[in-house]
Each structure stands twice: as structure tokens, then as C-alpha cells.
Amino acid sequence: MEQVSENRCFGGRQLRFKHESSSTNIPMHFSVFLPSSAETAKVPALFWLSGLTCTDENFVQKAGAQRYAEEFGMALIAPDTSPRGESVADDPDGGWDFGLGAGFYVDATEAPFAANYQMYSYISRELPELIKNHFPVDPRRFSISGHSMGGHGALTIAIKHPKLFRSVSAFAPICAPSQCPWGQKALTGYLGSDQATWREYDTCALVTDRGCDFQLLVDQGSSDQFLLEQLQPDLLQKACLDAEVDLTLRIRDGYDHSYFYIASFIGEHIRFHAESI
Secondary structure (H helix, E strand, C coil), rough: CCEEEEECCCCCCEEHHHHHHHCCCCEEEHHHHHEEEHHCCEEEEEEECCCCCCCHHHHHHHHEHHHHHHHHEEEEEEEEECCCCCCCCCCCCCCCCCCCCCCCCCHHHHHHHCEEEECHHHHHHHHHHHHHHCCCCCEEEEEEEEEHHHHHHHHHHHHHCCCCCCCCECCCCCCCCCHHHHHHHHHHHHHHHCCCHHHHHHHHHHHHHCCCCCEEEEEEEEECHHHHHHHHHHHHHHHHHHCCCCCCEEEECCCCHHHHHHHHHHHHHHHHHHHHC
């Protein structure tokens, strides 16, 4: 594991690393914020999954989350959104919503993407082990959150790994990828046309099929340009109601899909995770 950078930030340390991944078979980057309290004790950790087109750096540079992580004594772990490199397959049509920067946090089974696009395994198994073994964090107090595609990833992974992640939240998540253009394109490309396999990566389907024993916190801006076509929180609300799953859905009047919106409410989410774990 190679340290790429280090910056002092709100009394803590903002770090970036590069390592060879056994899941994606390609070097991966991830960013870590360690609060000052990590110098003397193990701290809880919040894993953040970013959205389409993002890298591991968007969240740490734009969300302003470090000040709250320092206040609550919480590490922040931000992985990349896909494998990258000249040998990694990309969208053959050059789209920004599939391929590089758009791994959708699934384990691809279709060629040529299966060779590297194993982001579900990377987030749910490889990265938590790496963090646990190399940083002063308490693995009994891991939580997860994310935005848009990353909100989809956070919700689906948390529901399937309740012993790994003790709490979950999401900003403007893609709630039902099986039923929206972004998700249908990605799931077809990565998993093939058998929609039965898509259910493992669809929050609404997972809530229906498995239920969920902990609270789901979802933030959504009312002026989000992707709200109706791509995000569909009303479908998640109905699925949770039918399955008797505890969902807190906060509609933020006038907010859009941007990091301005995330920065406005990230402190509330970090508090939620700090109090939940």
C-alpha cells in the first residue's frame, strides 16, 4: 500500500492511498480522514460511496465532512467508484453513466467487465479488511453512506451485510435501479439481461425480499433534476412500508443533486451514524 498524499485538516489528517486490489485486479485509490482522537484510540469509521463520474477525491474535497468527523471522532473512508486504467473496459459508446467512474457497486458477470468490475466484493470484503488491518479503527463500529449511485451502493451493501455495517444513510440514492434508465443500462451491461440477478443490487427488491432490521436514513432534495426519472424515493418508501422497514425519508425543499446539497446536511448524517453505532 502506497501513501499518495497527506494534508492536515480540522486537526486531523486527510490521507490518500494506492494499492493492488485482489478484487478488481487493478490498482485502486482510496482516501482516509483520521480525526485527532485516532492518535490515541481506535475510532469508528464511516465508509462513503460516491456517485457517477466521481473518484475517491470528490467527497473529501467538496463535502466539508472532515470538520464533523473531527467533532464526533470518526474516520472517513472514501473509495473510488470503479476500477481504472488503460486495460479496464469502458462504455463502448463513451457514456458517463457506465464503465469508468460508474461501477455501480456490483460484481460484474458479463465480459469484458467481469475481469475488473468487482466493486461489490471490493467494498463489502476487501476494503473493510484493509482498513481494519492498517488503520486505528474499531471494526465493530463501521457505518456506510453515499450519494446517488453511491447511495444505491450503501443501501444495498448495508442490507446484505448488517454485521459489518451498523448503520446506513444515503443522499439522493438510486432506489430502484431495475426500474430507471441509469440502473437498467448498468445492470444489463454488468450482469446481463436476466433481471432475476438484478434483485441482489436493487434496494427496493432487497427490502421486499429480505427486509431490514435497522433504520434507513435517506435525504432527498425536492429540486433534484434526477428525482422522478432516476431516483424514485417513492418506490423505496412504498417498499419499506409494505415490508415494515424503518425508513426516515427527509425531503429537503429546494435542494438539488449537487455537493452543495450534500455539504448542507452531511453533519446531520455523521451525527446520526455516531449516535447509531
